[in-house]
Amino acid sequence: MSQKQGNKFTRRKFLKYTGVAGATILAGSSLTGCLKGGEEEKVDTAVIGTTDSVTTLDPANCYEYFSSEMLFNTMDRLTGYKPGTSELVPVLAKDWEANKDTTKYTLPLREGVKFQNGNEMLAEDVKFSLERAINLEGKPAFLLGNIDSVNVVDDYTVELDLKSPSSLIPSKLAYTVGSIVPKEEYNKNEFQPEDAMGTGPYQIDDWQKGSYITLVENEEYWGDSPFAETIKFKFYKKSSQLKMALNGGELDAAYRQFQPLQRQALRENEEVETKSAPSPSIRYLVLNVQKSPTKQIGVRKAIAYAINRNEIDEQVYAGSVEPLYSMVPKGMWSHEQVFKQKYGTGSNIEEAQAQLEEAGYSKDNPLEMNLWYTTRHYGPLEGELATTLKKQIEETEMVDVTLQSSGWGTYASDLDSGKMRLFLLGWYPDYIDPDDYIGSPFLSESGSKSTGSFYANDQAQELINQEKSITDREERTEIFKELQNMCANDIPLLPLFQKKQFSAFQPHIKKESFIMGPAQIFRGNLLNSENWE
Missing domain, CATH: 3.40.190.10 (Periplasmic binding protein-like II)
Known part of the structure; x- marks a missing residue:
């Protein structure tokens, strides 16, 4: 019908x-x-x-x-x-x-x-x-x-x-x-x-x-x-048009998607109300563990030590994202800040240099590597994000990073083929369960191939099989903690930040009624x- x-x-x-x-x-x-x-x-x-x-x-x-x-x-x-x-x-x-x-x-x-x-x-x-x-x-x-x-x-x-x-x-x-x-x-x-x-x-x-x-x-x-x-949803081609319609009183509420500076302007506008909450959407780096140079654990650890998530939030996204220290997002059960515990919250250049030295690199013999990102698919700030990551890694003075980019079709094909060694991806869950972040799609052998890390670990596969066959949340939580620690130790994936949901609305809308949750x-x-x- x-x-x-x-x-x-x-x-x-x-x-x-x-x-x-x-x-x-x-x-x-x-x-x-x-x-x-x-x-x-x-x-x-x-x-x-x-x-x-x-x-x-x-x-x-x-x-x-x-x-x-x-x-x-x-x-x-x-x-x-x-x-x-x-x-x-x-x-x-x-x-x-x-x-x-x-x-x-x-x-x-x-x-x-x-x-x-x-x-x-x-x-x-x-x-x-x-x-x-x-x-x-x-x-x-x-x-x-x-x-x-x-x-x-x-x-x-x-x-x-x-x-x-x-x-x-x-x-x-x-x-x-x-x-x-x-x-x-x-x-x-x-x-x-x-x-x-x-x-x-x-x-x-x-x-x-x-x-x-x-x-x-x-x-x-x-x-x-x-x-x-009655609820009428109006579609706008540009976020600037969306913001103008809200400020002009044409809309009771607006959400998805304002750019970071637009969010900041709306928060400062006393005539509208705003609300934000953690999103289940995450961004991360993928490190190919089967091919050089990221095959070397020291290189992967050096990158983990060099990354400054707070700087990414402040300089690229104007405070509109949240630093993430696990592949399991904040707000979801079993979340553990394993990367924060192991690598800290900011750039630890000395430790990054020590890892690179152990891997055979120095200021006179720097590591040369590519960092890939895709144009448009993740929005207009992707190039700026990649540039910031390049700067942070190069602060070790022992790595020269070359930025490479391609459209999504080519990017996805190169991901499957293993051409890229270090590259940016994002994830929005198909189902709201830690398995969809740290289990089957990422740390299983088949999942890691589809996401480009090519990680293979028999213990990880065994743990995934276990958590998928039991229903008790406490038992599954303990398994997910082990998997998160395994990810932080082996670094096939490096979580960067968690997006924030954001909405803006007229004062007559009851703020608590605009529900924004992990789902x-x-x-x-x-x-x-x-x-x-």
Whole structure:
């Protein structure tokens, strides 16, 4: 069913009676429409700006940030995260239980939950949704690839049989690929990029690609009613336009993406409120451990000692990022500042020089190496970041760094081939679990090849296999601590900084209601205003 048809959606009464679907909504205002009998209904509305955009509304093929944001607000999944935290909680499932070897999960479902078309969500819909996402082989399908079968026990119970033991399934089900859709509304054999029907607090009312998308309250929603009955997201091509719209009162709120100096100006603007919080997005250096010169542990240690993360934050990003001393980001359970403990917080040039001397280099015989970065993919400041890293490493007076850059397509290909020895990358998690930062994608042998470090350590692989097969958080935490220490000792990866989420809004928006947590999900249903009843 296409959004252009619209006839199967339960629209809000004010849209039915006034015919103003897709009308322009003024920031901070309350849209009013005539009801039957001449009465008027006040609609609490929020207008939010962003430089992101929406590309697809099909959870089986959605793998972009802002498209996912729309699905988080219009659909539900079996599991999710407690707002503002990385704590995994049941959502459409009432709970989950794994067998002893974590190869089977049983999930009892909430009863009485309805889709936006009025039909009740049942176990058959869960089976259809997950199997559809797996079989269509869309961009995020790999997250469900370990599911061997989805079995309906009864109308309100499903069982998942896995191909191999895994404690990660509950976390992976929380991503948008696990969204539950009504089986009668979706084609199992093709994507439906313009459709978004689920059980979430909102439904799509109007979507003009590249311009705006409007959400209206889902009156069938099983949870608490949202404060904002309508949310309109407006898309801007430039962050300068976004900032101007906010300052001009066109927007109630704005987020993603302001440049560092724009963030600073907004923080200094007394007429708007701002809020920041750690992001799950991290940046790091990759060091190829199989090829010279980074094959030498002394070279890798010297680079670790030479890096000054605080200087990067202050000089490149104007205080808008947070120094990171582990591949597991701050705010996530099991985070240990292992690189801070081992290499300190600033440049230790003497220790860096000692490591280089032991590796056979000196001021008269300097190490010559390339530092690679990619243009555009990580934003306009990437060249400045690379230049700052070059300066810090060259302060040893025993290394000559040559900067090299390429577009993302070439960069990704060179990463896979092992051409680059020292290069910059970034990471945003597919699922909110330490495994996705320090486990499978990075320290496993297969993962390290795909990220370019080519790290191979039997002990690390054994620890990863262990943590993936147990569900107890305390036991997994101890394993993740070992893996973090292993990363700091062997340095196939060098964490640099953690991005900060940032939002700015008009004073009438209640600051605590603009949720910003490790899962980085915008909770439209919790957004509230002093102007709304």
